[in-house]
Amino acid sequence: MTSQAESAESSPALHEEHESPKRVRVAAWAADPITLNGLTQALMGRLDVFVATGELPADVDVLVVAADRVSMDVMVNMRRAAAQCSAPMVLVTNELDRTQLLAAVECRVVAVLHRSAATEERLVSTIDVVAGGGGLLPPNLLGDLLRQVQNLHEEVLAPRGLNSSGLTSREVDVIRLLTEGCDTEEIATRMCYSERTVKNVIYAMTSRFNLRNRPQLVAYAMRSGII
Template sequence: MNRVRVGVQAEDPITLAGLTSFLKTRAELFVVPNPAEADVIVFAADRVNAKILADMRHSAQQWSMPRVLVTNELNPADVLGAVESRVVAVLPRTAATGSRLINSVIAAAKGGGMMPPNLLGELLKQVDYLQREVLTPKGLNASGLTSREVDVLRLMADGLDTAEIAQHLCYSERTVKNVVYGVTNRLNLRNRPHAVAYAMRVGAI
């Protein structure tokens, strides 16, 4: 059986020690000291406040693997922020029994998730609001790209240069350059290959 490599993070050393000790007893898991080597990270905090959310965001920027969050308190307004920090499962500490925690970790490693119904409902409301009030009025989709940007990046990914893209889409070369500049500047992308890589990563092309 392939064991799931787990990294453990917590807001205080006592919780960290206890959680690490428990997870080490499970045959299905292998606790790694370096989170960069983990398949899943378990993050424990009594309550998710602004500092904890910032810590999770920072951690997610360093390591992209999924997170299982164990907490007593998560403000519904912060659910989207937690998901953006790679959290795929949320367990109340009082309900984080051995089997539930292990099942959540294994599900996360397989690309699944687990979230209480009230938090899932709140997340769906926030995503709907984001799509309806923020993205759609700007002509963006959930990837943060406009349909014009997707068209240009798709052709760029196929190896076409600026002139060929302009001819294919019946745009001027200046328009194509403006589209590329707009997307790289707005999303803080370094160059054209980075823009193509971003579009592929978010599933836009």
């Protein structure tokens, strides 16, 4: 007769069923020690929390920043954190000036919670959404952000012949043809350019984005949603 231990060992699915889900790893930063203490205490029982007082670890899933208002000092710290790791950011604040929205997005802020609404349950839920690749913005901030993006396109990018990716329509067309497997000669023929012009366009793009070759350029464009 097979023992219970042997049965358990022979059934890998049984072990998988009881494995604990991976806990989200969170780095927490706040503008003052009292807020930081409250933030870490709220999260510590539910998540793996790292207090962001220095260099951020590379395996952080989400960065949570809490401040009464987004002052210049807070924005500097957000930029520093964004430079240290690629984790998305949750911003908990009482006051976010609408003119700071794009700057916050550049720091990888993908969710904003008003401090009065940032209960433990709501904060953990928001972190879970962000860790899964989502984002949460109050409707008024989302509307402001979309208007600012539209203004940026109309006033800065469009007059220079650029789109939101920082590429011209000609550059996008070249990348699309590269994706189809076209070589320099084929691209030049289809776009009515010289081969030298095509080579210059490709070189300009690979240099701008610090890429080594054409396959990397295509991969970058696909990853960034350019094509």
